[in-house]
Amino acid sequence: MADTNTPLLRRKKKKDWMDWAVQFRWILVITVVLPISLAFDIWAEFGNWWSARKSEKQRQKEHDKHVEEVAKRLKSRDPAKDGLVCTARKPWIAVGMRNVDYKRARHFEVDLAPFRQVLEIDEENMVARCEPLVTMGQITRMTVPRNLALAVVAELDDLTVGGLINGYGIEGSSHIYGLFADTVVWYEIILADGRLVKATRDNEYQDLFYAIPWSQGTLGFLVAAGIKLIRIKEYMRVTYTPVVGTLRDLGQAYLDSFIPRDGDQDNPEKVPEFVEGMVYSDDQGVMMTGRYASKKEAKQKGNVINNQGYWFKKWFYQHAQTALKKGEFVEYIPTRDYYHRHTRCLYWEGKLILPFGDQAWFRYLFGWMMPPKVSFLKATQGEAIRNYYHERHIIQDMLIPAYKVPDALEFSHQEFELYPIWLCPHRLFKAPVKTMIGPEPGFEYAERPGDTPYAQMFTDVGLYYTPNPIFRGEEFDGIAACKKLEQWLIDNNSFQAQYAVSELNEQDFWRMFDASLYNKCRVKYKAIGTFMSVYYKSKKGKKTEKEVREEESKTLEDADVEKPMTD
Numbered sequence: 001m002a003d004t005n006t007p008l009l010r011r012k013k014k015k016d017w018m019d020w021a022v023q024f025r026w027i028l029v030i031t032v033v034l035p036i037s038l039a040f041d042i043w044a045e046f047g048n049w050w051s052a053r054k055s056e057k058q059r060q061k062e063h064d065k066h067v068e069e070v071a072k073r074l075k076s077r078d079p080a081k082d083g084l085v086c087t088a089r090k091p092w093i094a095v096g097m098r099n100v101d102y103k104r105a106r107h108f109e110v111d112l113a114p115f116r117q118v119l120e121i122d123e124e125n126m127v128a129r130c131e132p133l134v135t136m137g138q139i140t141r142m143t144v145p146r147n148l149a150l151a152v153v154a155e156l157d158d159l160t161v162g163g164l165i166n167g168y169g170i171e172g173s174s175h176i177y178g179l180f181a182d183t184v185v186w187y188e189i190i191l192a193d194g195r196l197v198k199a200t201r202d203n204e205y206q207d208l209f210y211a212i213p214w215s216q217g218t219l220g221f222l223v224a225a226g227i228k229l230i231r232i233k234e235y236m237r238v239t240y241t242p243v244v245g246t247l248r249d250l251g252q253a254y255l256d257s258f259i260p261r262d263g264d265q266d267n268p269e270k271v272p273e274f275v276e277g278m279v280y281s282d283d284q285g286v287m288m289t290g291r292y293a294s295k296k297e298a299k300q301k302g303n304v305i306n307n308q309g310y311w312f313k314k315w316f317y318q319h320a321q322t323a324l325k326k327g328e329f330v331e332y333i334p335t336r337d338y339y340h341r342h343t344r345c346l347y348w349e350g351k352l353i354l355p356f357g358d359q360a361w362f363r364y365l366f367g368w369m370m371p372p373k374v375s376f377l378k379a380t381q382g383e384a385i386r387n388y389y390h391e392r393h394i395i396q397d398m399l400i401p402a403y404k405v406p407d408a409l410e411f412s413h414q415e416f417e418l419y420p421i422w423l424c425p426h427r428l429f430k431a432p433v434k435t436m437i438g439p440e441p442g443f444e445y446a447e448r449p450g451d452t453p454y455a456q457m458f459t460d461v462g463l464y465y466t467p468n469p470i471f472r473g474e475e476f477d478g479i480a481a482c483k484k485l486e487q488w489l490i491d492n493n494s495f496q497a498q499y500a501v502s503e504l505n506e507q508d509f510w511r512m513f514d515a516s517l518y519n520k521c522r523v524k525y526k527a528i529g530t531f532m533s534v535y536y537k538s539k540k541g542k543k544t545e546k547e548v549r550e551e552e553s554k555t556l557e558d559a560d561v562e563k564p565m566t567d
């Protein structure tokens, strides 16, 4: 266990040219990245508008044609000659920060780019059928005006259905509904042999259904998913509660904001519909809870309405922080604005990218161009800056049992001293089979706050920023800190989001994640030799063609030891 009481001694570090390059990167962002991002958004908006005008029948017809093309392409692959299969998506387009270096090696591309339409909004069964490249911004634009929403809407506009399912996705309602993939009713998957199958919780492909989340597209290509819809109201009534105290006090206040002391976790009267916590320093935080409210309620005399989505508005994390000065307050935010409250400032990363982006003059004059697209930021950073970020900037999500939040805050302070920290609760459901991530064994008997017999309450502790030692000009070893974080997670039955940079070796990767069902499905659905393994895909560093070949033969050999699991 790490000693979290003794402060680390850090030596001073001289600034080098890379520090300056990063400090003045905003020049490139303003002149190149922001205009391109805006043009791209306008183009995408036009595409979505065009797609929404088509009939469901037309969209389905196009979908069938694209599915056929993917199946044909997969069947045309010669495993002896061609490389492992990858999507043709350029590495820089994805939001995730992990190196997508495997795409630099020889690979067999399959183009999933046309899969970007919402195929059906079925209000009767409360399911939205979406193609994988549908973004969160696109779906909320379609559903919110109808007082409908996905049960879990990840906050950033550009996150995609396919990425949130095959990777992970979370938001302030995950303490009720679980992670994004938990809200999926069925998956439509094209397997390695080009077959299209539909996997549900209880059909013949049940194993595949439970193996898809966190598999990073290494079991097959997702071409559509049915996702649970919920009924919503026009506004979110948000309560901002300031908390001052030790990190343990802040952690406890966060847990108290959504966990009733009497254990009545399924009682909607006692549990808010939305929860998030922001820890601003080692002694200050603001806990937020939200409840849907009708337009009529929001517009009642005396209520404060905050149209947070306007381009000139104070960035959300700074707005929430004002509770520390003015005390607890309540306001009503239009629901769509609330869902995407962190988009314009990319949580608080916007402050690093454009240090003056939060100033009133910038917000009023240029706020409408924000945010720069993460994909274009990545495309324009070059190798040196990318490595700099890996070592001197943290983007990590720690998914930990909720009762460990106070410990995690202390650990994070010791190793990273990075603020703000994002806290977002989520359930981890017990599944009938062993999934890649799951609750702690025996959690049901411990009866800890927030847990129910069918799910353990977890929390995403989001660390996204530059650590304070770097701001103070001290030495900071990001790789060593990342390794300590990963060890802490393994020791505490916790998980690292795979979109982040990882230093795990293969053995430790599979100590953190459960391989049993995943490996069984890799064998059963003939993914080995077609899709690279999830560890290999998440692994940091360049991959040469030779390495890809070795990996291919290694995974083929390993297939012998990947024994099917007995359920």
Ligand SMILES: Cc1cc2nc3c(=O)[nH]c(=O)nc-3n(C[C@H](O)[C@H](O)[C@H](O)COP(=O)(O)OP(=O)(O)OC[C@H]3O[C@@H](n4cnc5c(N)ncnc54)[C@H](O)[C@@H]3O)c2cc1C
Binding pocket: 087, 093, 094, 095, 096, 097, 112, 132, 154, 155, 156, 158, 159, 160, 161, 162, 163, 164, 165, 166, 167, 168, 169, 170, 171, 216, 217, 218, 220, 221, 222, 223, 346, 349, 374, 395, 499
């Ligand atoms: C700056 C930043 C902010 C973030 N904010 C949030 C947030 O607010 N909420 C949240 O929940 N998460 C957030 N994340 C994490 C995010 O959830 C992950 O990156 C996630 O995987 C989605 O990213 P993406 O849509 O770009 O998917 P991608 O990175 O493109 O995809 C993720 C994985 O899924 C695979 N995949 C994608 N589509 C398919 C398909 N059709 N078939 C098979 N495999 C597929 C890809 O190959 C890849 O391995 C954030 C990450 C960053 C870096």
